[in-house]
Amino acid sequence: MVNGATGAIGSAAVQILKYMGVHVVAVCDTKNMSRIAALGVDRVIDYTKEDFTTLDEKFDFIFDAVGKSSFGKCKPLLQRNGIYISSELGPNAENLYLPILTKIKGGKRVIFPIPVSPKKSLLFMQGLLEKEKFKPLIDKKYPLEKIREAYYYVDSGQKIGNVILSFE
Numbered sequence: 001m002v003n004g005a006t007g008a009i010g011s012a013a014v015q016i017l018k019y020m021g022v023h024v025v026a027v028c029d030t031k032n033m034s035r036i037a038a039l040g041v042d043r044v045i046d047y048t049k050e051d052f053t054t055l056d057e058k059f060d061f062i063f064d065a066v067g068k069s070s071f072g073k074c075k076p077l078l079q080r081n082g083i084y085i086s087s088e089l090g091p092n093a094e095n096l097y098l099p100i101l102t103k104i105k106g107g108k109r110v111i112f113p114i115p116v117s118p119k120k121s122l123l124f125m126q127g128l129l130e131k132e133k134f135k136p137l138i139d140k141k142y143p144l145e146k147i148r149e150a151y152y153y154v155d156s157g158q159k160i161g162n163v164i165l166s167f168e
Contacts, residue, residue: 001059001077003027003052004066005036005044008162009087011137013063014039019133025059027052032160035137053077064088071098071110078108085111137161143168 002017004010005026017024018040026041033044045052053073060082062074067088074084089095098110115121128134141164142150154163 001025001027001052001062003047003062003064003069004087005039005041006032006137006160007065008137008159010063010065011036011039011161012134013065014041015134016128019128035160058082061085070094071102075108080107082108083111084109085113087113139163141166 002010002013002024005014006028010026010028014024014026014036024041025043025045026036026039027045027047028036029048030046033046037044045055053069053076055077057077058079059077060079062077062082062084064070064074064084064086067086067090069086070090071084071086071094078084086095090098095110095112099112102109125134137160139159139161140150140153142153143166147165150163150165153159
């Protein structure tokens with residue numbers, strides 16, 4: 001499951017997971033469901049109509065790409081040895097210490113994503129782009145002179161995918 005599938009991180013994660021043959025359930029809002037479905041997800045959950053944390057099903061992996069949930073809320077959704085990852089530190093920065101605690105405890109785990117090999121990751125993404133297996137979602141483009149406007153738009157939480165600054 002990918003919560004926040006319409007963001008830059010979430011939409012990239014969805015595409016990479018689908019490329020790897022993973023069954024993906026994506027969480028997004030009503031107006032973007034068709035856009036996310038077009039990325040090839042297996043199922044879309046509309047968070048404006050359904051709280052995904054109350055689902056009566058289990059997942060091997062939950063990626064909170066927007067950091068709007070928590071391990072505590074998602075833990076009941078995880079399989080016995082399921083993994084929770086967030087792009088944010090979580091409430092009280094819990095995603096910094098929970099990886100250690102959950103590893104010691106065993107079972108359901110939190111993993112804090114730290115890039116191990118940025119060069120290898122970039123080469124992998126380059127390959128996907130060249131094979132046309134990855135297409136970044138682009139919401140808006142701004143000239144560099146409008147960087148303040150771009151920042152406020154991104155900060156509004158309304159963007160879908162990426163916002164690009166052009167240096168023309």
